[in-house]
Amino acid sequence: MEGKRGEQMDYEFIRVARDQAVGIITLHRPEVLNALNLKLVDELVEALENMDRDDSVRTIVLTGNEKAFAAGADIDEMADETAISMLLKDQFTVWDRIATINKPIIAAVSGYVLGGGCELMMNCDIVIASETTKIGQPEINLGVMPGAGGTQRLTKMVGKVKAMEMLLTGSPISAEEALRYGLVNKVVPVEMYLQEAVTLAKKIAAKPPLAVRLIKKSVLKAIDNPLSEGLAYERNCFYLLFASEDQTEGMRAFVEKRKPKFTGR
Ligand code: HXC
Numbered sequence: 001m002e003g004k005r006g007e008q009m010d011y012e013f014i015r016v017a018r019d020q021a022v023g024i025i026t027l028h029r030p031e032v033l034n035a036l037n038l039k040l041v042d043e044l045v046e047a048l049e050n051m052d053r054d055d056s057v058r059t060i061v062l063t064g065n066e067k068a069f070a071a072g073a074d075i076d077e078m079a080d081e082t083a084i085s086m087l088l089k090d091q092f093t094v095w096d097r098i099a100t101i102n103k104p105i106i107a108a109v110s111g112y113v114l115g116g117g118c119e120l121m122m123n124c125d126i127v128i129a130s131e132t133t134k135i136g137q138p139e140i141n142l143g144v145m146p147g148a149g150g151t152q153r154l155t156k157m158v159g160k161v162k163a164m165e166m167l168l169t170g171s172p173i174s175a176e177e178a179l180r181y182g183l184v185n186k187v188v189p190v191e192m193y194l195q196e197a198v199t200l201a202k203k204i205a206a207k208p209p210l211a212v213r214l215i216k217k218s219v220l221k222a223i224d225n226p227l228s229e230g231l232a233y234e235r236n237c238f239y240l241l242f243a244s245e246d247q248t249e250g251m252r253a254f255v256e257k258r259k260p261k262f263t264g265r
Helices: 038-053 083-089 093-100 116-123 138-142 150-158 160-169 175-180 193-205 209-224 227-243 245-255
Strands: 014-019 022-027 059-063 068-070 105-109 112-114 126-130 134-136 186-188
Touching: 014 038, 022 038, 022 193, 038 059, 038 093, 059 193, 068 116, 093 116, 105 116, 105 193, 112 116, 116 134, 116 150, 126 175, 126 193, 134 175, 138 160, 150 160, 175 186, 186 193, 209 227, 209 245, 227 245
Parallel strands: 022 059, 059 105, 068 112, 105 126, 112 134, 126 186
Antiparallel strands: 014 022
C-alpha cells in the first residue's frame, strides 16, 4: 500500500498493510489500549474507504493487538464535553460510513473489546476472537450509555435478555460466551487469531467480488428491514448477477468440470 494517497505515511493511530488481496488495518494506540479518539476513527474510516475503492483489495481485516482490540472511546477526550459540544461535534456520524463499506470486514480481536471497541467489532461482518478476548459495553460505569449502536446492534445479535445484562451491569463476557451468543464466529489460541482471520479473508477474496458484495448487502438488509423487503432485494441482486461475466464463467466452469477464473466483472 506504499505511496498512494491516505496510506501508511499519513496515519498516526492506525497501520495499513497488504497480504495479497487482503487489506489489513491495525488500530495502533497501544499505550491506551487502542482507545478510539476522534482522529483514530477518522483515519480508520478513510483507510476503509480507500480499500473499498481499490480493486486490488477484495477483503479487509481489522485488528488491534493481543492486549486490546479497543478499550472503547477515548474517555479523556470526552470527559469535559457538554451535551451541546457533543451535539455540535456529532462524532458518531462518521461511524455510519463504516456500515456502508461494500467489502467484507473481518475483525480479528483479542483482549479488551469494550464500549466503542465492541460497537466497532459489531460493525464488522465476521469476527475471529482469541481465547483472551473480553467483550463488553461498560459505558454504564461512566454514567453514560453506548452511542455508536451498542444498544441496537448488541440486542439484535445476542437477544434482549443478554443485551440487557451486558448493558446494565457493564460486565464483559468471555470469548467462549460470546461464541455461544453468536457475537463471534470462532475462538482460537491467541497466537493464531490474526492468521486465522487473514486465512478466512483470503478464502473470501478468491470468490467472485460482485457476488460477495451483493451477499454482504443482502445480509445487512435482513437486519434493518421486514422480510418481504429483504426477499425482494435479494431477488433483484440474484437476477443482477446474471449480467456479470463471473456468473457465466462460474456456471460454465462447473459444467466443464474445471476451476473458475473470476475477474470481478
Ligand atoms: C482513554 C484509556 C481507555 C479509554 C484504557 N485507557 N481505556 N484511556 N479511554 N477508553 C488507558 C488508561 O487510562 C491507562 O492509561 C492505559 O490505557 C492502560 O489502562 P489501565 O486501566 O491501566 O489497564 P488495566 O488496569 O489493565 O485495565 C484495563 C481496562 C481499563 C479494564 C480496559 O483500562 C478500563 O476500564 N478502561 C475503560 C473501558 C471503558 O469504560 N470503555 C468504554 C469507554 S466509553 P495510563 O496513562 O494511566 O497508563 C465508550 C463510549 C462509546 O466507549 C461511544 C461510541 C464510540
